[in-house]
Amino acid sequence: MTAIDVTAAAVTAALSIIDANLAEFGDRYPGDTTVHDRYRLRPANEGWTTSFWPGQLWLAYDLTGDDGYLAAASGHVGSFAARIDDRADVDTHDLGFLYTLSCVTAYRRTGDPEAKRAALAAADHLMSRVLEPAGIIQAWGDLRDPAQRGRTIIDSLMNTPLLFWATQVTGDSRYASVAARHAAQLRDHILRPDGSTYHTFYWDPATGEPLRGETEQGHADDSCWARGQAWGVYGFVLNHRHTGDPSFLAAARRCADYLLAHLPADGVPFWDLALTGVERDSSAAAIAVCGLLELGEPALAERILGSLIGGYASAGSALLRHGVYDKPKGVGVDEGTLWGDYFYLEALTRVTRPDWIHPW
Numbered sequence: 001m002t003a004i005d006v007t008a009a010a011v012t013a014a015l016s017i018i019d020a021n022l023a024e025f026g027d028r029y030p031g032d033t034t035v036h037d038r039y040r041l042r043p044a045n046e047g048w049t050t051s052f053w054p055g056q057l058w059l060a061y062d063l064t065g066d067d068g069y070l071a072a073a074s075g076h077v078g079s080f081a082a083r084i085d086d087r088a089d090v091d092t093h094d095l096g097f098l099y100t101l102s103c104v105t106a107y108r109r110t111g112d113p114e115a116k117r118a119a120l121a122a123a124d125h126l127m128s129r130v131l132e133p134a135g136i137i138q139a140w141g142d143l144r145d146p147a148q149r150g151r152t153i154i155d156s157l158m159n160t161p162l163l164f165w166a167t168q169v170t171g172d173s174r175y176a177s178v179a180a181r182h183a184a185q186l187r188d189h190i191l192r193p194d195g196s197t198y199h200t201f202y203w204d205p206a207t208g209e210p211l212r213g214e215t216e217q218g219h220a221d222d223s224c225w226a227r228g229q230a231w232g233v234y235g236f237v238l239n240h241r242h243t244g245d246p247s248f249l250a251a252a253r254r255c256a257d258y259l260l261a262h263l264p265a266d267g268v269p270f271w272d273l274a275l276t277g278v279e280r281d282s283s284a285a286a287i288a289v290c291g292l293l294e295l296g297e298p299a300l301a302e303r304i305l306g307s308l309i310g311g312y313a314s315a316g317s318a319l320l321r322h323g324v325y326d327k328p329k330g331v332g333v334d335e336g337t338l339w340g341d342y343f344y345l346e347a348l349t350r351v352t353r354p355d356w357i358h359p360w
Contacts, residue, residue, distance in 0.1 A: 052101065056345055102115075
């Protein structure tokens, strides 16, 4: 089979799994990860990953033009609108993940005014998490919580596109200004001199002084969590696309160079780049593929994607096997992950539909 044939077959296989999951979950939500290779029903629209399910449905629609996927994806807008209206589990920077894929995409594809309203409400709530004079968006938790106050994380680079979109549709520059300043703080402090990244970083919320880098899901504070490094590749290049700031492009390339230099032979990283002989994280690889494609590195991206197709694609209810959520806490280790499935399908979409417009 040619590379084109292999990718086409991977798309067909992925859509078959999505069809089975759609029959099982419908307008409800799978869990963060599989349990013994099967997703379980999540009790409600809660947590940071639920949008990756409608995100997959939007990708399926973009790949096929099938109105069934359009209806299923659009059907999630109401749940996300209710979530932001009710302030249900929204004390997080992950509002960007949650509302870009569920509501911004719905508005862009269909012009749904409710989707636009909910996404702007989420952007406004995200703005409430800005800590001055540090100029960062706090990652998790109550803003008064001393354990979380002043902390941001590498994932947050993927949440700023919601704010850039809000400026585009409202004409209010405050959203984009906050996003750009936040990304600059991560460029200057969460990215280390050697091109590796911290998972989390703390600033003094009163003075804005940068304090220390730590990890939450990596092996050690001074190691390099693989998924975080992949977020850095994709997140910095997206912030460059929105701002035109060449330093963000340079940061993305530094992240990519470090990641590529620490990959095993098949291109799918161990869950922490400081380690070998441990579990892989296929979700980090899928994120990295999307970032490398956005960076204009198709050969590197497609080599990793080929490994995912050949060795990690699932016959269970996840699109990808062998992901890791949180190894230190023993959560979702060597399982499928909802975000890994989304970014794998996004990578397949990017490769098979070169004119596709991504949601970020």
